[in-house]
Amino acid sequence: MPSKTNILLFGASGYIGGTLLDRLLKHSKTSTFEIVTPVRSAEKAEVLRKLGAKPEIAALSEYDKIEELASHADVIFNLANADNVPQMNAILKGIRKAHAATGKPPVLIHTTGLGEVIEFAQGKYAAKTVYSDVDIEQIKSIPAAALHRNVDLVVIGADEEGYARSYLISPGIVYGLATAPVHEAGIAKKFSIQIPGLAKAALARKRAGIVGPGKAVWPHAHVDDVADIYVNLFDAIAKDPQSVGHGWEGYYFVENGEVAWYDVGKAIGQALVDLGITKDAEPTPFANEELENYWGSLAVGSFGGTTCRAKAERARTIGWKPKHADILGTIKDEVELQWAVAQKNGGEVDFTFERGLAKLFGFA
Numbered sequence: 001m002p003s004k005t006n007i008l009l010f011g012a013s014g015y016i017g018g019t020l021l022d023r024l025l026k027h028s029k030t031s032t033f034e035i036v037t038p039v040r041s042a043e044k045a046e047v048l049r050k051l052g053a054k055p056e057i058a059a060l061s062e063y064d065k066i067e068e069l070a071s072h073a074d075v076i077f078n079l080a081n082a083d084n085v086p087q088m089n090a091i092l093k094g095i096r097k098a099h100a101a102t103g104k105p106p107v108l109i110h111t112t113g114l115g116e117v118i119e120f121a122q123g124k125y126a127a128k129t130v131y132s133d134v135d136i137e138q139i140k141s142i143p144a145a146a147l148h149r150n151v152d153l154v155v156i157g158a159d160e161e162g163y164a165r166s167y168l169i170s171p172g173i174v175y176g177l178a179t180a181p182v183h184e185a186g187i188a189k190k191f192s193i194q195i196p197g198l199a200k201a202a203l204a205r206k207r208a209g210i211v212g213p214g215k216a217v218w219p220h221a222h223v224d225d226v227a228d229i230y231v232n233l234f235d236a237i238a239k240d241p242q243s244v245g246h247g248w249e250g251y252y253f254v255e256n257g258e259v260a261w262y263d264v265g266k267a268i269g270q271a272l273v274d275l276g277i278t279k280d281a282e283p284t285p286f287a288n289e290e291l292e293n294y295w296g297s298l299a300v301g302s303f304g305g306t307t308c309r310a311k312a313e314r315a316r317t318i319g320w321k322p323k324h325a326d327i328l329g330t331i332k333d334e335v336e337l338q339w340a341v342a343q344k345n346g347g348e349v350d351f352t353f354e355r356g357l358a359k360l361f362g363f364a
């Protein structure tokens, strides 16, 4: 009997993490996994238990618990928060203990994001610099003050010290409606961050909106393809850990194409026309007051005018084959979902999530 692989998955009740959990529960070796899933609510824990995971009630701020859980893990996936240094320090304390006990460095696969290489273009241009995840010197040159970088450097530091094998997954716009059992059960968000936010703003103002002229571009990947990268990486490490780069050489950008915000706005506008909400699909620039109102701050609202460009070259070397590229073709479903949510809410669009992003990203 092979011994169990102890997997600790933060974010199993999330949009991407819920999709990854499904992949792990359907993995050909799933009978050899114990998948521990920290969650905050007993109700969510019960759903996760029924699906085959081993839930633990723990918030990210319960550092002793997190350390304890991490100290028993062979592989840790973090898909809960890209900006939480204390949570990462607690994970790393646990990993240190595990390493001291076994002599083997546990695997830490942390989710960061391409927000780390954005330019604040106000929608006026597309970035010229194209980042590549196989260009180590370029990745090292990202400033320490960049978004998410504080946690990324801590994660890489643990790898450099040798007590962890660390890997960073860095998606751009993640899109598409998630359809894993946790999403169908209603315990996880079915939708992402950027496009749903723009869809909600468009529904509220009855017209699609863009920041500036919408010329800024971002790389994108479908949520199902994003989840696949974690599994490709996990499988490659399980097969031959020596053949897979880690630390600075374990950076995985996630993209399968790029899109301009204007085109996203236009597709949202067309969905609004199809719903009979407006007659004109053409997006118009948001006023600053609108950005502040919908996203709680101008800084977060202006995110839709930022730009970055990156190539996911490393993931393709470990067999990642993304299946989706048609981001604009998914937007109608995204808008219809947000419209249905608003209808259930008496026609009101709820911006609680968007207004919380400043805190989540460490801006507030």
Ligand SMILES: NC(=O)c1ccc[n+]([C@@H]2O[C@H](COP(=O)([O-])OP(=O)(O)OC[C@H]3O[C@@H](n4cnc5c(N)ncnc54)[C@H](OP(=O)(O)O)[C@@H]3O)[C@@H](O)[C@H]2O)c1
Binding pocket: 010, 011, 012, 013, 014, 015, 016, 017, 038, 039, 040, 041, 044, 058, 059, 060, 061, 079, 080, 081, 082, 083, 111, 112, 113, 114, 170, 171, 172, 173, 174, 175, 187, 188, 189, 192, 193, 194
């Ligand atoms: N979606 C994107 O476009 C995108 C792009 C780049 C990077 N990322 C990064 O990828 C990660 C996952 O994103 P997502 O869109 O899947 O997020 P999500 O749907 O909001 O899921 C977040 C997960 O983290 C858990 N969590 C959050 N705060 C917690 C706390 N204080 N204690 C315990 N659990 C907590 C949530 O649990 P509850 O169920 O209890 O809320 C949920 O399971 C994030 O770090 C995000 O920054 C996302």
